[in-house]
Amino acid sequence: MKRDGPGPNLLPPTSVQLMETDEALVRRARAGDAEAFGVLVSRHQKAVAGFLLSVLHDLDAAQDAAQQAFVRAFMRLESFEERSSFKTWVSRIALNVARSRLRWARMSNWLSLDAPRDSEGGTWEESVRRAGPREDETRVLEKKLDLERALAALSPREREVAAMRLEGYSLDEVAGVLGISEGTVKSTLFAATRKMRQRLL
Amino acid sequence: MNMKEIPQPCRSVRESLWAAWPRADQAPAEALAHAAACALCRKEHEDLRALCGRSSAPDGAPLSWDKALAAPLWARLAARIRAEPRPSRPRRLLWVPAAALAAAGLFLFRPVPPERSGVVLMPAVEELELMEHLDLFMDWEAAQGLWPRREP
Numbered sequence: 001m002k003r004d005g006p007g008p009n010l011l012p013p014t015s016v017q018l019m020e021t022d023e024a025l026v027r028r029a030r031a032g033d034a035e036a037f038g039v040l041v042s043r044h045q046k047a048v049a050g051f052l053l054s055v056l057h058d059l060d061a062a063q064d065a066a067q068q069a070f071v072r073a074f075m076r077l078e079s080f081e082e083r084s085s086f087k088t089w090v091s092r093i094a095l096n097v098a099r100s101r102l103r104w105a106r107m108s109n110w111l112s113l114d115a116p117r118d119s120e121g122g123t124w125e126e127s128v129r130r131a132g133p134r135e136d137e138t139r140v141l142e143k144k145l146d147l148e149r150a151l152a153a154l155s156p157r158e159r160e161v162a163a164m165r166l167e168g169y170s171l172d173e174v175a176g177v178l179g180i181s182e183g184t185v186k187s188t189l190f191a192a193t194r195k196m197r198q199r200l201l
Numbered sequence: 202m203n204m205k206e207i208p209q210p211c212r213s214v215r216e217s218l219w220a221a222w223p224r225a226d227q228a229p230a231e232a233l234a235h236a237a238a239c240a241l242c243r244k245e246h247e248d249l250r251a252l253c254g255r256s257s258a259p260d261g262a263p264l265s266w267d268k269a270l271a272a273p274l275w276a277r278l279a280a281r282i283r284a285e286p287r288p289s290r291p292r293r294l295l296w297v298p299a300a301a302l303a304a305a306g307l308f309l310f311r312p313v314p315p316e317r318s319g320v321v322l323m324p325a326v327e328e329l330e331l332m333e334h335l336d337l338f339m340d341w342e343a344a345q346g347l348w349p350r351r352e353p
Binding site: 034037038041042045046047049050053054062063066067070071074140143144146147162165166167168171185186187189190193196197200201 | 215216217219220222223248249251252255256258259263264265266274275277278279281282
C-alpha cells in the first residue's frame with residue numbers, strides 16, 4: 001500500500017506488510033516505496049542496534065550508527081545483489097559504520113572502552129539507566145551491565161561475534177556479516193566465551 | 202587444562218557446545234551425547250549452561266538491548282531519508298557510458314613500448330643538430346646559440 005506524500009510516512013507497519021518476506025519488501029523499496037523500507041527497518045532495527053551497542057559501548061553512538069547504517073542501506077539498495085539476506089547485508093553496513101566510528105574514536109580519544117561516556121557527559125551505564133528500565137528490571141539491567149563489561153574485555157573481533165550471537169544472529173549470519181567461515185566464527189566464539197567465563201562465572 | 206592437551210574429539214565437541222552460546226538448548230545433539238559420557242566435557246556443558254544463565258533474562262531470553270534501544274528508529278530515519286533522496290536510476294546509468302568512454306580513451310592512448318610498435322623512433326632534426334655539437338655543451342654560450350631565440 002503506497003500513500004501520497006512528500007516522503008516516507010511514519011505509520012506502523014500493517015499486518016499484511018509484516019507477513020511479507022524481506023525479498024518482497026526489498027523489491028518494493030527499490031521501486032521507491034519507502035514504507036516497505038520502513039517495515040524492513042522495524043523488523044531488523046533491534047538486532048542491528050543491539051549488536052552495535054555491544055560493539056560501540058555507547059547508547060547514543062549505537063542508535064546513531066544504526067540510523068546511519070539504515071540510511072546508507074536505503075541509498076544503496078540498487079547495489080544490493082541479494083547474494084545474502086537483507087539482514088546480513090544491512091548488518092555488514094552497520095558493522096562498517098561502527099568500525100569507522102571506533103577508528104575515529106581511537107584517533108581522537110573521544111571514546112574510552114574502560115570508561116565509556118555518552119554525549120551528555122555521563123558514563124555509558126548512566127545513559128542506559130536514563131533510557132529507562134522500570135524498577136523491577138534493575139536486576140536484569142545489572143546482569144546486562146556485567147555481561148557488557150565482560151564483552152568489553154574481549155578483542156574487537158571476539159566482541160563483534162559475541163554481540164551478534166547475543167542479538168540472535170545465526171552462526172551462518174555472523175559468518176556472512178564478517179566475511180569469514182563458520183568454523184572461524186565457532187573458534188572465535190570459543191575463545192570469547194572462555195574469557196567471559198573467567199569474568200562471569 | 203591447556204587446549205593443546207585436550208584430545209581432538211573433545212576439542213571439536215567443546216567448540217560445538219560453546220557455539221550455542223547464549224542459547225544452551227541449541228547445542229547439537231551429538232555434542233550433548235559426548236558431554237554426557239565424558240566427564241571433562243560434561244563440566245564444559247555445565248559451564249555453558251551457567252554462562253547462558255548469566256547472559257539471559259529471567260524468562261531465559263538472551264540479554265539483548267531492546268529496552269535500552271526501545272525508541273524506534275524509523276521515525277528519525279524517515280525524516281533523514283526524506284532529506285537525502287536516493288539517487289534516481291537514470292542518473293546512476295550516466296556513469297556507464299562515461300566509464301566506457303574513459304576506458305576506451307585509456308586503451309587508445311595507452312603507452313606502447315617502442316620494440317612492440319614496429320616503428321623506429323627517429324630523433325628530431327633539432328636533436329641531431331644538438332648531438333653534432335655535444336662538445337659545445339662545454340661552452341654554454343655556444344649551446345644556447347643552437348636554439349631558436351624566443352621573443353619574450
